[in-house]
Amino acid sequence: MNIPQTSFPRVVIIGGGFAGLAVAKGLQKQELQVVLLDKHNYHTFQPLLYQVATGGLEPDSIAFPLRKTINNLENYFFRLTEVTNINSETNTVETTIGNLEYDYLVIATGSKTNFFGNKNIEENVMEMKSVPQSLNIRSLIIENFEEALLTSDLEERKALMNFVIVGGGPTGVELAGALAEMKKGILPKDYPDLDIRQMQINLIQGSDRLLDAMSKKASQKSEDFLIKLGVNIWKNVYVQDYDGLNVTTNTEESFKASTVIWAAGVIGGTIDGLNQDIVQRGRRFKVDEFNKVVGYDNVYAIGDVASMQSEEYPHGHPMMAQPAIQQGKLLAKNILAQLKGKKQKSFSYHDKGSMATIGRNKAVVDLPKWKFQGVFAWFVWMFVHLFSLIGFRNKVIVFMNWVYNYIRFDRETRLIIRPFKNKNKYSFRKEDA
Amino acid sequence: MNIPQTSFPRVVIIGGGFAGLAVAKGLQKQELQVVLLDKHNYHTFQPLLYQVATGGLEPDSIAFPLRKTINNLENYFFRLTEVTNINSETNTVETTIGNLEYDYLVIATGSKTNFFGNKNIEENVMEMKSVPQSLNIRSLIIENFEEALLTSDLEERKALMNFVIVGGGPTGVELAGALAEMKKGILPKDYPDLDIRQMQINLIQGSDRLLDAMSKKASQKSEDFLIKLGVNIWKNVYVQDYDGLNVTTNTEESFKASTVIWAAGVIGGTIDGLNQDIVQRGRRFKVDEFNKVVGYDNVYAIGDVASMQSEEYPHGHPMMAQPAIQQGKLLAKNILAQLKGKKQKSFSYHDKGSMATIGRNKAVVDLPKWKFQGVFAWFVWMFVHLFSLIGFRNKVIVFMNWVYNYIRFDRETRLIIRPFKNKNKYSFRKEDA
Known part of the structure; x- marks a missing residue:
């Protein structure tokens, strides 16, 4: 993979979603080497995918180049690849572009669609x-x-x-x-x-x-x-x-x-190689309160793929952005604490609430102490999503699109740029463009 | 194709580029039925494709849904299809979704890449x-x-x-x-x-x-x-x-x-079925000064695919947006004149000049009476291109991107959203995503 060997410990992060990026960000400017692996070269802001699907936004405005998130940081590396196996005995991840040793491994592979075996x-x-x-x-x-x-x-x-x-x-x-x-x-x-x-x-x-x-x-x-x-x-x-x-x-x-x-529904995007006993309900890796995968010393799982079980969350935290971000942030701190011989902090989820938008002027918001619906909820939803998007350009472009769509009652990005090879009976255009 | 038969004459336009859209626009609100055919569901602003290729713009911002260009017009129809043949004896175009009779046929298929047979x-x-x-x-x-x-x-x-x-x-x-x-x-x-x-x-x-x-x-x-x-x-x-x-x-x-x-280089995107004698240098259909294809009464060709030969342009006009737009506008007027029994006007090209941008603050502009290069030329280039883009939303989004890229020295739309199936020796990712 052509990653240089240094005297610093190497943290390998698999996945550039909310969880993976939060860890990477938290490990900046330390005596560490950080390697981020992802099968896409961009971070996807999944909560707005449905607007890309329905012609409200262009794909580029809800994605952010992963290299750009790390390109000012020394001793940070990105590789576009898929991890195929983890060998915990040799502390190695196996990928489509070769093997890589790790000192700390962070599995932040998120989730994939659950077809319930059908x-x-x-x-x-x-x-x-x-x-x-x-x-x-x-x-x-x-x-x-x-x-x-x-x-x-x-x-x-x-x-x-x-x-x-x-x-x-x-x-x-x-x-x-x-x-x-x-x-x-x-x-x-x-x-x-x-x-x-x-x-x-x-x-x-x-x-x-x-x-x-x-x-x-x-x-x-x-x-x-x-x-x-x-x-x-x-x-x-x-x-x-x-x-x-x-x-x-x-x-x-x-x-x-x-x-x-x-x-x-979704299931965790688990990777082969670890002990199968720790794969819990929803195909998530069982982790302790420090997000350490049970039975391993230097392997962590965070976000959707991690199942941290407690009385309040017997099957792990909800598979959403917030637990992923919070776990990622804390894990970065804990890795640094460990390196400095300090005490690590156990994770506790701070539920900021959840929300969904249904349409123009229509949303529902549940905050811990206040639940509201309608026009104001819709503005809150928009503000929170704009604010959470990565990248200033993305924020501006999404905002302009929303203003335009709102005023004109329109959705203009209706291009067929990836003709879908329709496998259905009533198929239309089978060829690629 | 499920296009209703009416008592109005039917104009079939093949291609929704600059030329085809100019005709369609010029025929609005007349006692005519207009059918626009294209193999994409959007108009492409080709002069900015290179910015999509190099990560400066998102694809949606230089394209415009073709249905939206006609969706307020009565007796206008769009069909997503490829025309495979023209049968001038039965006044029919043959397409991948069936045949369609025409009273007037406008071929505005533009051009395709010229590989010189290699x-x-x-x-x-x-x-x-x-x-x-x-x-x-x-x-x-x-x-x-x-x-x-x-x-x-x-x-x-x-x-x-x-x-x-x-x-x-x-x-x-x-x-x-x-x-x-x-x-x-x-x-x-x-x-x-x-x-x-x-x-x-x-x-x-x-x-x-x-x-x-x-x-x-x-x-x-x-x-x-x-x-x-x-x-x-x-x-x-x-x-x-x-x-x-x-x-x-x-x-x-x-x-x-x-x-x-x-x-x-490019060659005309000619369609089979017409007399091969009229296919001129650069695979363009020979047309008279009214853009009528030579030898046919009700078949017109405009833009890149048309070769209108004159002393000044012995091999036809340059294959660019301006002649296409001007020919399209005039053809619409001439079709209407013909229907009303009025005299038709012959085409004469008004060369507004040409320009190219090389990079930040660097462009060259040739106007008929003034040629200039550098920063001012670059601003002129940007203004003209913004102004020519179809759609208010597109203008705003492109403008915001340019401002961002200029200030930040950046190009942020670096997503691999259509992984290229690399056929080269040094191939990397062969699978689709």
Whole structure:
């Protein structure tokens, strides 16, 4: 990998998400060598992926070049690669571009989509965990409407205009809302020769309420907002199969849809090589209160891939940005404390609250001591997300886009720049561009 | 294609570039049906593709959804498709989504890269005529540097950092300048462990001066600017072959380079079905002074694909935006005049001048009565390009990016969002993301 050997201990961080970047930042200007590994050359601000998928933002504005996060720092290295195995006996990570020894290893690989072992579903649904996947969804939505124009087969046209979103957490709710706004504001103008009222947006939730990790008030309000926007909500329904056209569920209900977006859950992005006993529910590595992987001395896991179990969080912390950032920050301090022979601090999660946006002027916010919904919540949501985006340029570009979209009731980034190779029955353009 | 038959005559426009959009705009609110066909769902502002390729702009900011250009107009239709053949006997265009009859046909298909029949070159070089192609170049540039980090083979590393741009017209000059600015401002920061001085940018021009369609002063100044930026300029040199690593020329000179960008010329994007006799030099359809394709009554060609020959322009007008826009505007008027039984006007090209930017504060401008270079020219270039971009949002976003890049000496959109499937010997990541 051509990383120089120095007399400083080497910290290898796998993953440049919220958790990985927080550690890297906390280790600056120390007597350490830091190596950051990621399979993308950019950090992805996942909370806004749904806006890329629905044409509200350009992909570049929610991503940040990883090299730029470290390019003023001495003894920091980045490598674009995928880690294939961890060998804890030799303290080595094995990657697609060679092996690398570590003194400290930080696993911050985040999470990936959970298909619950169903191969059919995995093959036929759309995921939304990365920028390329979001662009694929954007392409497929537009391709579907272009194709719907061409067919005289009513059933086919209905399927092309039928969108099924599986999972009523923040991702599913926000995506359903954004699609509903497209249905209202953009699509009738773009496709005057289609009856856009035939477009259906179905949001399928396994439990008995949307946003079930938030307050009951937030669930109720988000449901109200979505119903007002014309979204069909299905609660206590599990999707059992999808062949590219037919969605079957555990109930009588079934759907014929060309597009199914899977937001039904995530599992940890674990890496092979460590003891399998420590892989907990949700494929997360069991860690102690210092985020040290149980049974290892110099291997840490933070963020989505870590399961730190406590009375309050028997299955680990929620798989969201906040625990990842907080764990990353503390781990950096603890590594430095350890090097200086000082006492380490155990992690305790400071829950700052959570929020979701449903559409124009519509959001729900749960703060620890205050829960509110509506226009003000929407402004809070926007402010928090702008503030959290990495990079000044990104903040400005996203802000300008939001102002434009708000004033003009528009979403202008509707380019098919990654034509999606449609595997469905009703396929349209199979070739690449 | 599901386009309704009406009592109005139908104008079919193939291509939503500068020429096609100008016609479509000129035919608004008339007793006509207009059908616009394009293989992309967006208009591409080609003059700024090189900034997408070099990380200065996001792709969405130089493209504009074609449906949005027509979505307030009655009896206007858009179809996403490729035209495969023209049958002038039945007045029908044949496309990948079915046939369509026309009363008037406007061919505005623009141009494509001219490989001069060399299959090796066609297979191994990069093109820059579309948004996806520009994103491929961006990916390849970054992938090359990531790979250069990993190798200890000096020759391989040099090849990965060697860029050959073939063609010293505006595209080649602007791209060489932008790459040189990356070399100066971005790459040394991003790759501190590489010796960026080893990066070579070679600009190869067949004739004896760069920008040979512009004034001698512009050629001289652009050459000075490029030399100051460290670009190697090779004049009177023709590239004869490229196998993915070795560039051979008509001289002793040869290059070992992983990246060759081909900007050596374009040919018209002609469509099959018309009489082959009218295909002129540069694969352009011969048209009369009304842009009517010679030998046909109701078939027109405009822009790059049209060759209107006169004493001043024996091989047709230059293949640039201005003639395309002017021909499109006039053709719309002439179609309307014809319908109303009025006299048609013959085309005469109003040359507004031409310009090219080389880098920060460096541009050359040839106006009909005034030629100037340097900082002021650079501001004029920026103003003209901002003004010509379609869409208010695009203007704002591009402007913000330019201000940011100028103040910060940066180019932040360095994402690999379409990993390039590198076919070269020194390939790096073959899989899709």
